[in-house]
Amino acid sequence: MATELSEALVSRLGDEAAIAGIADRFWALNPQRLLRIAIEDLFPGKLALVSSFGADSAVLLHMIAEIDRSLPVLFLDTGVLFPETLAYRDKLIERLGLTHVVTLVPDEATLESEDPETFLWSSHPDRCCEIRKVIPLARALDGFDAWISGRKRFQASTRAALPLFETEDNRTKINPLANWSPTQILNYLRAHDLPRHELVAKGYPSIGCIPCTSKVRPGEDPRAGRWRGRAKVECGLHTQSLPRVAEFGAEAASFQSPLNRAQ
Incomplete structure (x- = not known):
């Protein structure tokens, strides 16, 4: 079944309607089986896991380690974690023996120009996330055909x-864990x-940057403590299409994709 599904998905990449239809068949697989198909059949050598090393991250990281400890794991160190x-x-x-964890950091020149006092989160939180998370990840994903996210439906409405x-x-x-409880x-x-x-034991079921993360009260969504008091609910990694490296010009010119780095 893995080969049949893999070939069908690969042949329709970029067609959201087709992928959605095939996804219905993948729901029957457990996350471990889905990950193995993605790593070994669908996107060999062209797949990365993006991990925050947050509250629930150990689950996906463990599943990945059981399949391929050398799979690229991209970690965003925003400088305010x-x-x-x-x-x-x-x-x-x-603990898991991961051998290819790549720590991504914001562009120093951009930080010096736009956020020299590390207070941009207060006045322009969207731009702060863009500089510290969206742009570094967009650059790092250049050359990858797919990436794995740890988001889950229960985390927020x-x-x-x-x-x-x-x-x-x-x-x-x-x-892979979208439907997990x-x-x-x-x-x-x-x-x-x-x-x-x-x-987690101190009341933080969702953990981001220090200035924008607060404890969650009983009965609230797990992500209620993120950007509390603001209309903002996502950092931007999942609410906009991550652009290609070429769109960032000089800011990304010196960046080397994890695909081109020595293992």
């Missing part, structure tokens, strides 16, 4: 209809004795 997140990243890399596959700029985005996440973490992010 919690120290606990950086420590968690290092802990999971060692804005994600309630999250599909299994999405397309953007002729690139496919895969959401909080109970399934917790059960997987326990079954594999995976460590949790330290901030």
